[in-house]
Amino acid sequence: MTEQLVVDANVVAKLYLKDEQYIDKADLLFSRFNRGEIHLAAPRVITYEVPAVIKRGAVKAKAGEETWRAALHSFESLESGGLLIIDDSDAKYEAIRLAINYRCFYFDALYLLLAEDLGCPFITADDKLFRALHTQLSYIISLATYR
Numbered sequence: 001m002t003e004q005l006v007v008d009a010n011v012v013a014k015l016y017l018k019d020e021q022y023i024d025k026a027d028l029l030f031s032r033f034n035r036g037e038i039h040l041a042a043p044r045v046i047t048y049e050v051p052a053v054i055k056r057g058a059v060k061a062k063a064g065e066e067t068w069r070a071a072l073h074s075f076e077s078l079e080s081g082g083l084l085i086i087d088d089s090d091a092k093y094e095a096i097r098l099a100i101n102y103r104c105f106y107f108d109a110l111y112l113l114l115a116e117d118l119g120c121p122f123i124t125a126d127d128k129l130f131r132a133l134h135t136q137l138s139y140i141i142s143l144a145t146y147r
Contacts, residue, residue: 005039006106006121008045011123016075017054023127041084043088045088096109123142
């Protein structure tokens with residue numbers, strides 16, 4: 001059976017922001033995804049978070065329109081290429097409960113909730129989130145340690 005992971009926007013952003021940490025780990029993860037060795041899923045909020053990260057990176061790097069358009073097109077290809085986007089519109093109450101219980105951001109809680117619902121690991125590139133939760137949640141994985 002093929003492994004499934006919930007992936008957060010910080011991990012996906014590594015595909016477009018090549019000046020960041022753990023690029024090699026993200027490349028490994030997505031090459032496995034592209035070969036069909038793993039399945040990746042995310043809550044719908046990722047479709048808003050990743051473009052925001054692309055915009056932030058484009059402004060920081062003073063990138064031209066061609067660059068950010070290519071990054072956005074690549075993200076859309078990832079979506080149409082098998083990244084499973086799960087509707088999270090009915091998850092508000094449970095996500096807020098998790099955010100309060102784990103003292104994390106609401107958007108992070110949406111990813112945690114999806115991992116719980118799917119019964120699979122959640123991989124993040126957010127070191128602060130990982131450090132805060134890895135002793136409480138056995139299903140959270142840091143991209144830094146991905147093999």
